[in-house]
Amino acid sequence: QQGTVKAFNGQQLPVRNIIASWKPEAEDRLLLFAHWDTRPFADKDMDRKNEPIDGANDGGSGVGVWLEVARHLAEAPPALGIDLIFFDVEDYGQPSGAMGVDQASSDTWCLGSQYWTRNLHVPGYTARYGILLDMVGARDARFYQEAxxxxxxxxxxRKVWRTAETLGHGDRFIPEVKLFVGTDDHDVVNRRLRxxxxxxxxxHEGTNGFHPSWHTHDDSMDVIDRTTLQAVGRTVMEVIWKER
Structure with a gap:
């Protein structure tokens, strides 16, 4: 899906959302998504602020997990229809103290998912529910229930966190609510498509928010841990396969 969106600074940006579907004829569907773009400047770094980051965790990790899930889904198709979307231009938001500190700031983020909600790949599209993966690859990562x-x-x-505990990942999926995300692609999907x-x-408890490498040049493969990716991937695959 290709189009154009307007950035916070007035720049017109090309957007390319990548969409794949299993059982497109099925009415009962699940929506799986992540963003594939990375921050074009390192505004949280002390050095080289105007250079793009690698985004191994913030961007790469969610896509990587979903691609591996997709490989397994191709081998053992789930009962429901699946739509996998990699959104573009999620991370081109207005530099500020936090991501989406107010509604005006929030609307400058997640431009790819905003574009998709206005230009659905299937008219009238809906799904049973959606799962977004964002920053799911760091070593010793803990996933709290986001507000x-x-x-x-x-x-x-609750379904996802119970599944994680059953699979032995209760040390990573913590059943406590944390308010630390101002906006993200799931916020757009919830508000606009219900x-x-x-x-x-x-x-991350050390920052009371995102991983310390967030929007810095430290967000490289050095922060990625395969056991974290595996815990997330196994959990979401089990959730998907159990749906009937």
């Missing part, structure tokens, strides 16, 4: 997710889709959050959607995203 926007709990506001719109508490039943989905598809109950959750965000699996690391809460």
């Amino acid at each position: 926007i997710s709990m506001r719109y889709a508490p039943h989905v959050v 598809i109950p959607s959750i965000d699996i995203i690391e809460y």
Whole structure:
């Protein structure tokens, strides 16, 4: 899906959302999503602020997990229809103290998902629920129940966290609510399409928010840990396969 969106600074940006579907004829569907773009400047770094970051965790990790999930889904198709979307231009938001500190700031983020909600790949599209993966690859990451997710889709959050505990990942999926995300792609999907959607995203106690590498040049493969990716991937695959 290609189009054009307007950035916070007035610049017109090309947007390319990548969409794949399993069982497109099925009416009962699940929405799986992440963002594939990375921050074009390192505004949280002390050095080289105007250079783009690698985004191994913030961008790469969610896409990586979903691609591996997709490989397994191709081998053992789920009962429901699946739509996998990698959104573009999520991370081109207005530099500020936090991501989406107010509504005006929030609307400068997640431009790819905003574009998709206005230009659905299937007219009238809806889904049973949605799962967003964002920053899911860091070593020793812990995933708390994110507050926007709990506001719109508490039943989905509880289902995912119970599944993680059953699989032995209760040390990573902590059943406590944390308010630390101002906006993200799931917020757009919830507000605009009323598809109950959750965000699996690391809460870092050291920062009381995102991982310390967020929007810096430290967000490289050095922060990525395969056991974290595996815990998230196994959990969401089990959730998907159990849907009937």
